[in-house]
Structures are given as structure tokens and as C-alpha cells.
Amino acid sequence: MKQNEERGTGSLLRPLKTIGFVLRIPQTLRYPFEPKEPAPRYRGFHLNDWEKCTGCGNCAEICPNQAINMVEIAEIQPKPGMKNERPQLDYGRCCFCGLCVDICPAGSLRLSRDYFHIHFDPKTFVFVPQDDKTDHEHFYPIEQYSIFKASLTHRRQDYEGFSPDLNFALFDPQRVPMKEVEPDKRVLSFVEQVLGYDREEARAEASRCLECKLCEEACPAHMKISDYIKAIYEDQPAEALRQIFEDNPIPSICGRVCMKHCEKACSLSIRGEPLAIRWLKRYVADSITDYQVALEQKTAEPSGKKVAVIGAGPSGLSVAYFLSLKGHKVVVFDSLPGGGGTLRVGPPLYRLPLEAIDKDVDYIASLGVEFRFNTTVGKDVLFEDILKGYDAVFVGVGTRVSRSTKVTNSDRAYLALPFLEQNKLGKPVKVGKEVIVIGGGNVAIDVARVALRLQHIQYPNEAVVTKVVSLEDWDEMPATKEEIEDAKAEGIQFNPGWGPKEIKVADGEVRGLLCMKVKAVFDEAGRFNPTFYEDELMFLEGDMVIEAIGQRADFSFIPQQILEKLEFTAWGKVKVDENGMTTIPGIFAGGDIVNLNLDAVTAIADAKVAAEGIDKWLRRKTT
């Protein structure tokens, strides 16, 4: 009770203590005349940078309240790796948690510090956000901004709140590193450089996929990438293989040498490393020893129709696969001793071993496709005879003739394709100690890296060097970045921005290459038309020159009177219709002789179209 009395004591003057509070500064804000500034991290209305946004839809996918819908915006042109959809917010549902910000792979979606919206029309709460970069109408500079008008259509400029931070992103921007043979070891032989993912690595890498499917739009063959990546993540490689074979019958090849348009479109690549889609495809192909057991594919009832395929490259193999599934009898002709076409003789062994090719080819053969290797059309069997003996013909001969620079003494230079081909067929060329490679594309890099390996094999423990001369500078070199980096790591010397002028020959021996400085590679119209500074010269010493400046197709196997009827496009490509048929009825075409991408996966895409077309053509004739 004593405590109680103490508590009760106090003088009459005690209440006067409160008078002191009169003099204190009031603690309340006279809102809205004294506005309260939200914190820099405030989670208010959304901002979306339409230029950065890819329309991937991850924000809509993660939203716990389904407040986000992807809506098509007519004024946005969809580009590869980008949809013309943008997120639409329903502020009746949004809880401003900001998960959409943390999942946004492009980093385009942010939250602002605006949080006022008062309106009689509930429809205005459904809103497609933009930011002040693209929307100049509704964002006001601070001096024109008024809190009394504040709404979704009256917002402040430069008022970003909760913004993306890669360290706290919900996706992993880093890919699982790929094990490779070290550069100093791999130059000594043709051992395969990339070792491939093991099961755990593949699953970890597959788990990064956000399933936005931008890659599937970018893939020329529109493979079901996110489905097979998901199957890998779920540790079902056989299911993944079935998904792959829907659109691509050569995964072992494509898993190694695909030009991976998909990875360029991957939304993870915007702020991090793209998903290793190609290596995951390779993992599937490698981890399954017997495709037949995993796929359990059955061909349809025999149709009684016969189709000839000229060329066992990616397009030829794919056409053969798709058509044999439909029950047609397919015979494939190729001059090489095995399948793969350009891929058999082009990509060096350290990138594409022959076993990898044969695995895919053998499976296609197991479906009943007849391969006639070592058979050159036009020589061993005549094109006219094929036309007569088969119900349809598919031509997928590729571009197999190397172009030459035609500079002085260019007859002393080797050509890229024969050089690569001889090496792959087991008859390696005797190389010099100082090799000069002309060209800046992937083939040139292949040639240089093969030459370097041959140098190390043929001159062990001696000083050897391989140099690359390209018209294009670093930034415009057509070879892929990783190829250039790998080549650099192996010690290949690059001379970008120089053009060949003359191959110097003395006493019957090649002495080197005289180069001149490039002014511009392309003309104003963007066409390939190099110009040079004639007086700025450089001499590269060397005892061997290899030209790798491009390839062209060879149609000499087609008799003149038929060739005359074959139409070509302005780009020099064979003209085909939407069914893959050329201007000659019954003759279809695909691959490098048709498309401009000049890669395997586009050839497969052509083949898919052509296979459908051929099937339609054959069935139309029967009815």
C-alpha cells in the first residue's frame, strides 16, 4: 500500500506540468499541406519499362493474388525473344508484396512511391503500367504534380520505389559451370572439349528455367524447350527425350553444335547467364544409351510411297525421320561414308565426335530409313533416275563448296572445307608451323583451332603459331563470342580489321600474307562490300594459308534442263513455297540451300515443313 500512496502523492501544481507541452512542436502533420514523403523503398503502384519488358509473364505467374494478367499491346512489334504482351494490374487484387519485382528477369518492373488512386469507376483500377520513359502523358515533374490530383493517371516523375536487386532476385542469374578440358591440354589432341553435365548438374541447371517459353518462339524448330527442361529437372530424361523428338530427331548433334537461338532469347540472359539449353539437350541425348527403348516409337502403316532424300545432313535426316514415322519409305543418298552431311565433315572432333552423329543417324535408320552412303548423286546414281523412281524428292545438299578470296597466288592457299573434311575423314593435312587463316566466321575459327591441334600433333614441343585474319573488327566478327574466347585461350592470334591483298610466294614456298587495313566491311545499304585503305599494309609471316570466307551450294548434279526450271530468290537461295516445295512439283528442298541462318536447327525447321508438305503431296496424289 505504501507504493500506492507514493503514486498518489503530488502537489496541486502537478497538472500545470502539461503547460510545457504547449510550447513543443506539434507532432502531427497537417496533411495534405504537409505531405509525408514515402521511403525510397516504398512499395506503391507499378512502373514498367516497356522497352525492357519482354512480356515473359513471370510476374503474372508468381503473383499470389492473380492480380496480374498479360495483355496484348497492338502497338508493340514482337521481336525474337519478346512477346507483345505487357502486364496488366488489377489494384483491387494487388497486395503490393513486390514478388513480381523480384521475379522480373528483365528488371523492367518496379514499384513507385505513388499510392493514391480515387475514382468512381472501378474499371480504372485495372491498369497497364508504364513508366515515365515511355508514358509522357501521365507522369508529371514535381512542379506540376499535385497531391490533390494524384491518381493512376497523375503520377510523379522520377519517383521509383521498390526496385529490383539481382542479389535478391528470385531467379538464379548464374548457370551451373560446364566442365571443360583445359586449353593447354585440349590443343594437344582432338579430345572433346566440353565434358557435359552429370545428373545433379543437369538437374540444378534445369531448375533455373522460369518456363516463360520465350525460347520456344525463338527456336526455328519451335522445340518444346520448357517441357523437356522440366522433365530433366524432374529426373525423367526419357520423357525429356520424347519431348525433344517431337521436333528434333538429332539431339545428340544439336546438343553439341546448335546455334542456340533459344539461349539468346532466354529471359535469364537479360541480366544474367542464359539457361544452358543446348548442354541440357546434350545431357538428355548422352544419358540415354538406347533411344529406341526410351522412345518406343512406332511407324505408321506403310503407305507404299517412296521418297528420295538427297543429302544426309540435318535437313535430310529430319525429313527422313518425319516421313518414315508417317509410313513412307525413305531412301537417303549421300556421297560421304556416313550420315551428318556438313556436320560430319565440318565441325571438328573436339566439338562434335563422330559417335555423337552416328547415335542419331543409327536411330533414324532403325525406323526403316535406308541410307545409301558413298553414293554421289549425278555420278553413281543419276538425278533423273531418282525423279523417275520415287514419288517425291527432297534436296538438302547444303553449301559444300568453299569460296576463295581470289587474291594473287590464292591458288596456293588451302580451302576450309576440304581441309576440315580430310581431317575428319582421318587423312589430316600436313600443316605448316605458321598457319594463317583468312576469315572471321565460325568455320574460320574451326579451321584455326584444327590447324593448331595438327601443329601440336605434327610438331610436338616445337614453336608453332596460328593466326586469324578477318575483315571484321572484334565487334562485328560473325563467329560466336565463346568460339573466339576458346580460340584465344588456346593461343590463336587474331588480326581483326585486315583484308588479304596477296599471298607472298618466294622460291616456290608460301612466305606469308600481305594485308591491307579495312575501311568498312559493309556499305551504306548494309550489304557486304568491303573497302580498304590501300596504303596501310601489314605483312603476316606464314608458311601456310587457309581460306575460310564462306561456302556456296553446288547444283551440278541436277541436269541443266531441270535446273533451268528451278527458281532462286534474290539471296541466291532455292525458292520454296509454304510446303517446302520448289518451283518444280514433287521436288522439295530445305537446309542451307533454302534458309539464310545456315545452321542445323533451321534446317530441321525446314525439314519439318517439307515433311508435312511431302506427306500432303503424296496423299493428294493418291486421292
Added chain:
Amino acid sequence: MNGTSENKTSGSSRELELYFGPQHLGMVGNFSITLKVEGDRILEARANPGFLHRGFEKLMEYRTWIQNFPMVCRINVIESGSMEMIYSMAVESLAQIEVPERAHYVRSIYLELCRVSSHLFGLWAYSNMLGFDTVAQWAMYHRDLILDLLEELTGGRVYNIFIWPGGVRRDFPKGFEDRIVETLHTIGSCVPDYNTAFFDNRIFYERSKGIGKITQQEAKELGATGQTLRATGLKFDIRKVAPYAAYDKVEWDVPVREDGDAYSRILVIRDEMIESVHMIFKLLEAMPQGPVYNRIPNPFKWKIPPGDTYVRCESSRGELGLYLVSDGGERPYRVHFRTPSYTNGLILLEKLLQGASIADVGNIMISLYVVAPEIDR
């Protein structure tokens, strides 16, 4: 009611059934009590939950592991921190996720800030209910200062959505430590004012002393935790008993009182706030540098191995528990929360109201620190 009519004949004076809430000024929220009174004495009280049932536990079974994280804080509107913490703890324990060292400190500091803001809110409710409007306004203002800090740290004022599995969502902004210290000093300098106007005020003392009194034995039997238990003299605090975050990294004390009545409970709350402030200062000093977040797996493919776990933490109201079951899928199989307001509001309250005066209903209820949304999940 049958019982009422029977009592009517047996009682000496008229018995009434009185509905206290949910539309009642003295009510803590969407909650009500049915009182059977005789004169102004309560014969029997029945708590009626269910006005705020949002089905969170069921809802969580339909949302992915990450989608649940912005939602759990809504179970206790007043203190979002401990709800986020308990969910993250459960997920981390099921999915075997490590949390970086610094994140533990950030979590602890954030949780203590939430605790202080929650206690200030409780102080507002208590003083407001008893008619101490000035104190109520002070408490609300000081809570707002802490909300400013939380807004700066997390981007939200009430639903902070800050602690997530793997760590916390963002690190401290630049100079944030200084602003914490500054704000807490501002609030701390007003403790004497609070004492004079409220805690040591004779009117308050008379109104709360001996009200809603329980013994330690009863408190234990009825499942009371937090202030209610500590006000009976038992030093029981999950932060000490089963330390999580960084609570075992610094020295601090568990404040207790002996009497077990409403007055003791509110004094425990006051002492706890002061202890929390001191703890924050110590944590700020001991906090290491480094990352605050270990990346969780891709949320679209995140599956947690089958298993179940029970985790507990000390919320501002007592022991908060979460039983979480995973069947190996992308969503929880079953979620169950053990919230302190549940025992306090449904079991303890009914017992303490027996024999109490009508005027003390709100008094007892708020001293038990009942938050209606915690009861209805």
C-alpha cells in the same frame, strides 16, 4: 437460452445476456463476447470468434511456398514480423536452407522493432480504453515513428513482407543504423512521461491492480504464454528457451512480475519494450557484415522434400507455433498455427471474466493482449 431461463427463476435478481462486441467501442477488433450478467457482475462469459475468419491455413495449401510468404503476415495484422519469421523458420527447417550470419541479426533487429511497435499499439489500445487519451496519442505517434523505420527498411508500413526463407528481402539502407538509434532515443526519452501519465498514475493503478488475476499454476494449465505467463513470475521466453535468429548472440534479460494481474502484465510489456530497445542497440553493435540472403530455389520449380516440422518463436503476444507439413510438392500439405491470442482470447478470457465487473471486461481483454485476427485464421 435454456440456461438463462432456469437461472432467472433461481437467481436472486434479474439475469441478463449481454452482447459485448463486435460493434462495441471497448472491443479489440472483430470479436465478441456473450456475457451472462447479474447486476454488474459477470456470471459467465462466452467468447465468439469467427467474425474475421479468412481461412488462411486452408488457403496456404493452395499457394506455392513463395506465394505464402506475402500472406502469413496478415494473420497477425499488428505485428507482421513474427509471422514472417515463423513461416520462414518452418520452410528453412523443412527445405534445409541455411541463413547467412548477418541475416540473423537483421531479422532480430527487425523483429524487435516490430515488437516495440506492436507493444506501443497495445499501449494505445489499453490507455485508450481506460480513457487515457493523451497517452494513447503518444503511443500511436511513437508507433508511427517505428513504422517509418520499417517502411524505410522494407517498403511497407504494416505488412512489411520482409523476412523470407533464406534470409531477409533487402539489406539495411545506408545510414539506417543511425536512424534506428535516433528514433529509439526519441521514444526512450518519453518513458518518464509515460510513467507519470500512465504506469505510475494512481487512476490506472486502481483500475488494473488485482484485475484479471491468475496464478502461475493456472496460467500454465490454461496454456498462457508471453506476458500473461511472465506476469506470474515465470521467466519463460522462447527467445531464451529455444533461441532463434540472433537472440543468443547478445546479453539480455527477461522481465517478469509476480502478481499475475492486469497491472503486472502491462508493466511486463513496458519493461519488455525497454529491454527490446537495449537489445537492438547491442545487436547493432555486434552485427557482422556480409550477405543477408541465400538464394532459394526457382520458385516455379520449388518442391520441398516430404516431412513435417513444428517451429516456435516469441511473438509480442507469446508463443507462436507453426506446424508445417510437406508431401514433397510445390505447396504445403497442411499448415497449422498455434497463436497466443487463441488461448488467451478463448480459454483464459472466459475464465478471468467469471465474477468480474462489466466495467472491467475491456480492461481484462486488452491486458490479455488479444488480437482477433490471430484467433480467426
